[in-house]
Amino acid sequence: MTLEAFADTFVPGEKRSPDDVAVAGAAAGPGAVEAGAIKLLETPATGVADGLDDVVSTLNDHANSYAAEHGISLDDAVPAFVALDYEHRSALMRALTAPDHPEKEFWILTALFCFMAFDTAAHMDTVQAMEAGHPGLQMMGFAKPDPDGLWRFPDFSYGRQLSRPHPDTTPNGDPA
Amino acid sequence: MTTARATGSTSAEHTDIVVIGSGFGGAITAYHLAAGGAKVVVLERGPWVPSDEFDHGFELGTSSTRIFDFVAGDGMSVLGGNCVGGGSVVYFATMPRAPHFVFERQGSIGRRMWPSAITRDALEPWYDRVAEALPISHQTWERVPYPGGLWAAACNHAGRTANLPNVAIDTSLCTNCNWMMAGCRFDAKRSLLLNYLPAAVSHGAEIRPLHEVQKISKADDMYRVHYNVIDDEDYRETTGSGVIDAKIVIVAAGAGATPVILQRSEAELGKMPHGVGRYFSGNGERLNTAVIDEDKAREVLGLSRPDGRAYEANQIGRGPTVVTWDHVDGSLPEYSRFALEQLYFPPGLGTILAQAPGVEGRHGWFGPEKKEMLRHWKSWLTIFILAEDDNEGVFGPPPPTGNAVRISQQMLGRGALAYEPTANTLHCWAQADAEIKDILERDGLARVRPWTNDLVGAYTVHPLSSCRIGDDPATSALDHRHELRDHPGIFVTDGSAVPCALTVNPALTIAALAERAIPGIVLAAQERGIPVKYGAPAPDGATSAARAVSSLVPSLVAR
Numbered sequence: 001m002t003l004e005a006f007a008d009t010f011v012p013g014e015k016r017s018p019d020d021v022a023v024a025g026a027a028a029g030p031g032a033v034e035a036g037a038i039k040l041l042e043t044p045a046t047g048v049a050d051g052l053d054d055v056v057s058t059l060n061d062h063a064n065s066y067a068a069e070h071g072i073s074l075d076d077a078v079p080a081f082v083a084l085d086y087e088h089r090s091a092l093m094r095a096l097t098a099p100d101h102p103e104k105e106f107w108i109l110t111a112l113f114c115f116m117a118f119d120t121a122a123h124m125d126t127v128q129a130m131e132a133g134h135p136g137l138q139m140m141g142f143a144k145p146d147p148d149g150l151w152r153f154p155d156f157s158y159g160r161q162l163s164r165p166h167p168d169t170t171p172n173g174d175p176a
Numbered sequence: 177m178t179t180a181r182a183t184g185s186t187s188a189e190h191t192d193i194v195v196i197g198s199g200f201g202g203a204i205t206a207y208h209l210a211a212g213g214a215k216v217v218v219l220e221r222g223p224w225v226p227s228d229e230f231d232h233g234f235e236l237g238t239s240s241t242r243i244f245d246f247v248a249g250d251g252m253s254v255l256g257g258n259c260v261g262g263g264s265v266v267y268f269a270t271m272p273r274a275p276h277f278v279f280e281r282q283g284s285i286g287r288r289m290w291p292s293a294i295t296r297d298a299l300e301p302w303y304d305r306v307a308e309a310l311p312i313s314h315q316t317w318e319r320v321p322y323p324g325g326l327w328a329a330a331c332n333h334a335g336r337t338a339n340l341p342n343v344a345i346d347t348s349l350c351t352n353c354n355w356m357m358a359g360c361r362f363d364a365k366r367s368l369l370l371n372y373l374p375a376a377v378s379h380g381a382e383i384r385p386l387h388e389v390q391k392i393s394k395a396d397d398m399y400r401v402h403y404n405v406i407d408d409e410d411y412r413e414t415t416g417s418g419v420i421d422a423k424i425v426i427v428a429a430g431a432g433a434t435p436v437i438l439q440r441s442e443a444e445l446g447k448m449p450h451g452v453g454r455y456f457s458g459n460g461e462r463l464n465t466a467v468i469d470e471d472k473a474r475e476v477l478g479l480s481r482p483d484g485r486a487y488e489a490n491q492i493g494r495g496p497t498v499v500t501w502d503h504v505d506g507s508l509p510e511y512s513r514f515a516l517e518q519l520y521f522p523p524g525l526g527t528i529l530a531q532a533p534g535v536e537g538r539h540g541w542f543g544p545e546k547k548e549m550l551r552h553w554k555s556w557l558t559i560f561i562l563a564e565d566d567n568e569g570v571f572g573p574p575p576p577t578g579n580a581v582r583i584s585q586q587m588l589g590r591g592a593l594a595y596e597p598t599a600n601t602l603h604c605w606a607q608a609d610a611e612i613k614d615i616l617e618r619d620g621l622a623r624v625r626p627w628t629n630d631l632v633g634a635y636t637v638h639p640l641s642s643c644r645i646g647d648d649p650a651t652s653a654l655d656h657r658h659e660l661r662d663h664p665g666i667f668v669t670d671g672s673a674v675p676c677a678l679t680v681n682p683a684l685t686i687a688a689l690a691e692r693a694i695p696g697i698v699l700a701a702q703e704r705g706i707p708v709k710y711g712a713p714a715p716d717g718a719t720s721a722a723r724a725v726s727s728l729v730p731s732l733v734a735r
Contacts, residue, residue: 009542009543010542010543011542011546011547011550012543012544012547026543026544027544027547027548031547043236044585045236045237045241045410045584045585045586046236046584046585047412047582047583047584047585047588048583048584090542090543093542094539097630097631098630099630105248105590108631108632109583109588111542112528115524115527115528115542116234116524116528118550119523119524119527119528119550119553120234120522120523120524121234121235122234122235122236122524123235123236124235125233125235126232126233126234126235127232127233136550139550139551140523140550140551140553140554141488141553141554142491142523142553143491143492145232149232150232150351150353150361151232151351151353151354151355152351152352152353153321153351153352153353153491153492153493154351155481155482155483155492156319156321156322156352156489156492156493157318157319157320157321157322157325158320158322158325158329158479158481159317159318160317160318160325161317161328162317162320162325162328162329162332162338163328163329163331163332163336163337163338163498164332164337164338165337165338165339165340166337166339166500166501166502166504167337168501168505169339169501170273172273172342173272173314173339173340173341173342174272174273174275174341174342175272175273175274175275175339175501175504175515175680176275176276176506
């Protein structure tokens with residue numbers, strides 16, 4: 001649940017059900033969680049899968065400290081980070097990924113895979129992800145491949161000169 | 177072809193020449209030296225991937241991660257190739273020649289950074305050799321993909337010029353799929369897999385993929401190159417190791433790796449020149465992403481596709497195709513010169529650092545506004561800045577192996593490069609950002625922001641200068657013949673030899689310098705008893721550019 005709330009902070013989605021507490025509902029449409037962020041984070045090839053327990057415990061420690069610092073009382077029924085509302089989750093992640101934070105690289109690396117789950121579906125074959133209507137690729141308008149699974153764009157050019165070249169261009173087409 | 181020789185208690189393989197790396201610096205030297213008669217072994221840390229294994233896909237483990245490396249440093253992340261063919265397999269094949277003024281740059285050292293022997297004019301015949309070999313061709317407006325067309329039209333609307341740079345692409349074969357960072361499935365991109373490397377192999381050069389060189393030591397009168405064999409799926413794993421002895425070693429592992437190998441060799445080879453691992457340049461690179469207002473693209477620029485859309489074509493094309501060189505101008509002061517090139521970066525690397533327009537401060541790279549920006553991904557236009565930086569990168573102590581501590585099975589690693597942009601570099605970037613904003617936000621055409629440097633520092637796809645040529649031993653690791661100072665018989669021919677940022681894409685200059693270095697390397701090989709001659713034609717047998725350089729050879733072997 002903490003990991004879902006973490007992923008949802010970067011690419012937020014709408015709640016999957018009325019009682020969804022991990023997804024904060026900060027944006028319309030599916031976000032990183034529904035796009036498969038947890039599945040990607042748990043993929044051994046990422047190199048972060050073995051450290052996810054640390055991500056969860058450290059993040060909740062930070063959330064408790066953040067709540068104490070800001071006088072926020074947390075719901076004990078859910079992990080501390082999940083108990084924060086979206087604005088506070090977002091503020092905490094901005095702090096943890098700030099240039100001067102000692103754990104910055106750790107959090108950015110983990111966030112990277114949350115983004116990749118949404119905008120590349122890196123845990124799936126891309127052609128299958130397109131066929132399955134992967135929410136990130138679909139929302140971005142990623143084009144469908146040809147039947148052989150390769151992309152080609154026969155309509156690709158305005159087909160006309162749209163600017164004059166630099167006057168100092170050499171006859172070979174290089175800068176002078 | 178190699179043979180074994182007895183060296184004390186062990187039996188080591190030996191050959192005439194070992195080439196470390198198979199990108200431009202390695203492939204070009206391997207070809208000429210093999211064609212000239214030397215026994216050449218090329219050690220390449222990445223896999224050897226045939227065209228039909230270049231995937232259209234983002235899944236971890238496909239060619240997009242097999243052949244590509246992203247090494248995060250402290251203030252600078254370096255993106256590069258990791259395969260046989262090196263950068264030529266993953267790059268966008270944009271091949272301009274560097275402008276005249278670049279060769280006169282002084283940077284912060286108070287004297288010309290380039291060797292006195294090298295100017296644009298002096299390099300022209302060597303540019304010609306590469307142009308003939310790859311080959312390089314002109315683009316035409318009829319085949320410029322939509323994003324390039326949009327950038328040209330926006331530049332024109334703002335009173336700027338825009339050019340079609342030359343490319344190493346056969347556009348008649350190109351499908352404009354924009355998967356070229358994962359390798360070209362259609363062999364439209366004229367990578368080194370199609371010219372220098374097969375020609376080198378046909379002349380007997382042996383290419384060994386997944387052989388990552390760790391260091392160089394001495395073995396009697398030869399150099400001993402130490403390598404690990406890397407697992408073909410999990411690059412964090414080593415499956416073996418070995419050594420090979422050679423009379424000449426060419427280091428061409430790329431500007432992010434060459435200095436690391438040399439640093440690690442210092443304990444056994446002796447002190448390295450001061451310039452090894454210093455003066456790194458990211459080629460002044462930086463990106464901005466704009467979200468185009470489709471209605472304005474139609475109304476202001478008069479653009480329309482056959483289906484009636486104005487643009488919505490971010491995904492279509494072949495990387496960068498149109499550039500404005502208005503600020504590639506020698507009359508401007510140093511640190512105010514830059515090219516602005518339309519570019520495509522695939523999602524993932526190309527989306528995370530982009531910041532949502534209209535969000536103030538550091539808050540634009542994630543959250544609801546960023547998601548809204550992604551919803552308009554088809555209307556993105558990304559502009560690539562190639563500016564003048566200050567050669568401020570410095571490599572720290574080498575990691576245990578390779579040039580990075582690998583985090584993921586493939587692609588992601590943590591390296592030892594530190595880069596803190598100086599006021600000069602920041603000034604140049606700020607001017608370039610402002611110029612992009614002026615062009616693209618004019619008349620409401622788009623909203624634009626630079627990518628954040630807060631997450632992975634600055635970033636470059638064109639690492640340079642970390643072991644550079646020059647006349648001054650205090651600020652250059654190599655002499656003008658690319659020989660490592662105080663270590664005769666070791667040559668460096670990759671991007672690390674280029675003295676400074678070029679304000680244009682550097683591959684052609686790297687390649688031309690490698691071509692220019694060959695006569696000197698051949699002489700050094702002959703002096704060590706290797707039966708090798710200089711004078712091979714282009715890989716396909718063409719001879720006009722080869723004939724044109726023959727009169728220049730004597731000047732290149734002078735020390």
